[in-house]
Amino acid sequence: MKQICVIGVGYVGLVTAACFADLGNRVIALDINEERVEGLKRGVMPIYEPGLKEVVDHNARSGRLSFTTSYAEGLSGTQFVFIAVGTPSGVDGEADLRYVETVARTIAETMTSPLIIVNKSTVPVGTGDWVADIVKSHQPKPIPFAVVSCPEFLREGSAIGDFTQPHRTVLGSLDRDAAEKVAQLHLPLRAPIVITDLRTAEMIKYASNAFLATKISFINEIANICEALGADVKEVAIGMGYDARIGKAFLDAGLGYGGSCFPKDVKALAYMAAEKGRHPQLLRAVMDINDDRRRTAILHLQDMVGDFRGKLIGLLGLSFKPNTDDMRDAPSITLAQKLLAGGATVRAYDPVAMDVARGLLPQVEMMSDPYTLAEGCDALMVVTEWNEFKQLDLEKIKSLMRRPVIFDGRNIYDPEDMTAMGFSYRGLGRGYNGASDK
Ligand code: UDX
Numbered sequence: 001m002k003q004i005c006v007i008g009v010g011y012v013g014l015v016t017a018a019c020f021a022d023l024g025n026r027v028i029a030l031d032i033n034e035e036r037v038e039g040l041k042r043g044v045m046p047i048y049e050p051g052l053k054e055v056v057d058h059n060a061r062s063g064r065l066s067f068t069t070s071y072a073e074g075l076s077g078t079q080f081v082f083i084a085v086g087t088p089s090g091v092d093g094e095a096d097l098r099y100v101e102t103v104a105r106t107i108a109e110t111m112t113s114p115l116i117i118v119n120k121s122t123v124p125v126g127t128g129d130w131v132a133d134i135v136k137s138h139q140p141k142p143i144p145f146a147v148v149s150c151p152e153f154l155r156e157g158s159a160i161g162d163f164t165q166p167h168r169t170v171l172g173s174l175d176r177d178a179a180e181k182v183a184q185l186h187l188p189l190r191a192p193i194v195i196t197d198l199r200t201a202e203m204i205k206y207a208s209n210a211f212l213a214t215k216i217s218f219i220n221e222i223a224n225i226c227e228a229l230g231a232d233v234k235e236v237a238i239g240m241g242y243d244a245r246i247g248k249a250f251l252d253a254g255l256g257y258g259g260s261c262f263p264k265d266v267k268a269l270a271y272m273a274a275e276k277g278r279h280p281q282l283l284r285a286v287m288d289i290n291d292d293r294r295r296t297a298i299l300h301l302q303d304m305v306g307d308f309r310g311k312l313i314g315l316l317g318l319s320f321k322p323n324t325d326d327m328r329d330a331p332s333i334t335l336a337q338k339l340l341a342g343g344a345t346v347r348a349y350d351p352v353a354m355d356v357a358r359g360l361l362p363q364v365e366m367m368s369d370p371y372t373l374a375e376g377c378d379a380l381m382v383v384t385e386w387n388e389f390k391q392l393d394l395e396k397i398k399s400l401m402r403r404p405v406i407f408d409g410r411n412i413y414d415p416e417d418m419t420a421m422g423f424s425y426r427g428l429g430r431g432y433n434g435a436s437d438k
Contacts, residue, residue, distance in 0.1 A: 007074070
């Protein structure tokens with residue numbers, strides 16, 4: 001049985017720890033946040049992630065997964081230590097590495113036997129070398145260690161499935177033997193394993209996320225053009241997606257990408273490029289197009305309901321995407337702020353994110369369900385494509401609203417059906433019933 005210590009019990013750390021324990025390893029998950037660790041010991045998850053609690057509970061009961069705030073306990077008898085702490089964005093987009101630095105220093109000061117240090121956090125290219133320098137310079141006496149980069153590709157909302165059925169595992173190290181040992185840990189996942197050098201592995205993570213963000217901004221640009229020319233972007237995406245070179249995934253036009261990864265990673269990659277004198281024009285366009293989505297949505301709604309002053313607007317969904325309560329860089333925040341600034345009264349309903357959202361949007365009234373939300377509204381905006389919104393009794397919604405206006409920021413409804421039902425309805429990029437701009 002291998003012993004692994006995972007540092008950081010956020011999304012990435014907790015999923016990694018729980019899933020490695022589930023593969024039969026002995027895992028100690030370490031975090032300096034005592035409240036989180038105490039909660040986990042009692043079975044309280046610090047985040048909402050489908051299926052996570054079950055895997056954590058099962059492995060904690062079996063004794064394979066435990067929690068601690070102590071580095072001495074976490075590193076004792078451990079062969080692998082995974083770093084999974086946050087790397088927030090600084091003001092210019094540069095990644096803030098203070099947590100990684102503290103972890104590297106503390107590992108160096110605490111380790112008593114050889115270690116393979118595996119970095120899972122998304123870090124600027126070159127960070128692995130920097131971590132190795134920090135560890136080396138802070139060890140009281142030299143103990144062998146190696147640094148391996150193993151970037152995570154977990155999506156919130158399907159993180160357990162993404163861990164257990166990955167498309168690939170990427171490993172980068174200057175120490176081939178250490179990379180092979182980390183590869184052994186991943187063999188039960190039966191996915192292709194790419195072993196490369198440290199910097200290349202770090203770059204693969206940024207390039208992958210930047211490519212996916214580019215795909216989203218691309219289809220959003222097409223959506224804009226579709227609106228002008230009277231075509232339907234949803235069907236355009238279906239038609240494109242059958243081409244295996246293009247693929248169906250990440251071609252949903254809408255309010256653009258949010259969350260904790262894409263905005264931060266595209267910005268960080270552009271920053272790294274600019275710092276080295278390169279001009280990341282494509283990445284800049286990707287970010288510009290994404291920012292414009294939220295403005296475009298507000299312009300559409302204004303066109304539909306007129307001046308926002310005195311209007312009651314309901315937001316269907318708050319989290320940055322379905323199946324998570326994560327509100328980081330969620331379009332709902334910008335939209336609510338713009339509506340409030342325009343003089344509207346804003347209320348919202350989200351199946352899981354309302355508790356988190358309350359603190360961020362104190363002026364937005366949180367409602368108990370979509371129907372209470374719709375009561376007396378001048379317009380509803382679909383902000384997050386939760387499945388339950390696709391099954392709403394729309395006749396009932398219409399009868400409850402003051403005016404039957406729906407702006408669909410995620411294109412979950414059919415424009416023809418909505419119009420037939422008597423709604424004034426718009427999606428994004430859906431060429432308003434085949435009519436082009438005048
Ligand atoms: C992403 C990556 O997918 C994952 O590999 C990485 O490790 C972390 O970042 P996540 O942020 O959880 O994961 O969300 P994801 O499902 O990838 O969606 C990102 C954003 O793109 C969301 O805001 C989503 O609404 C948006 N999106 C996605 C679209 O607007 N259109 C699409 O077609 C797909």
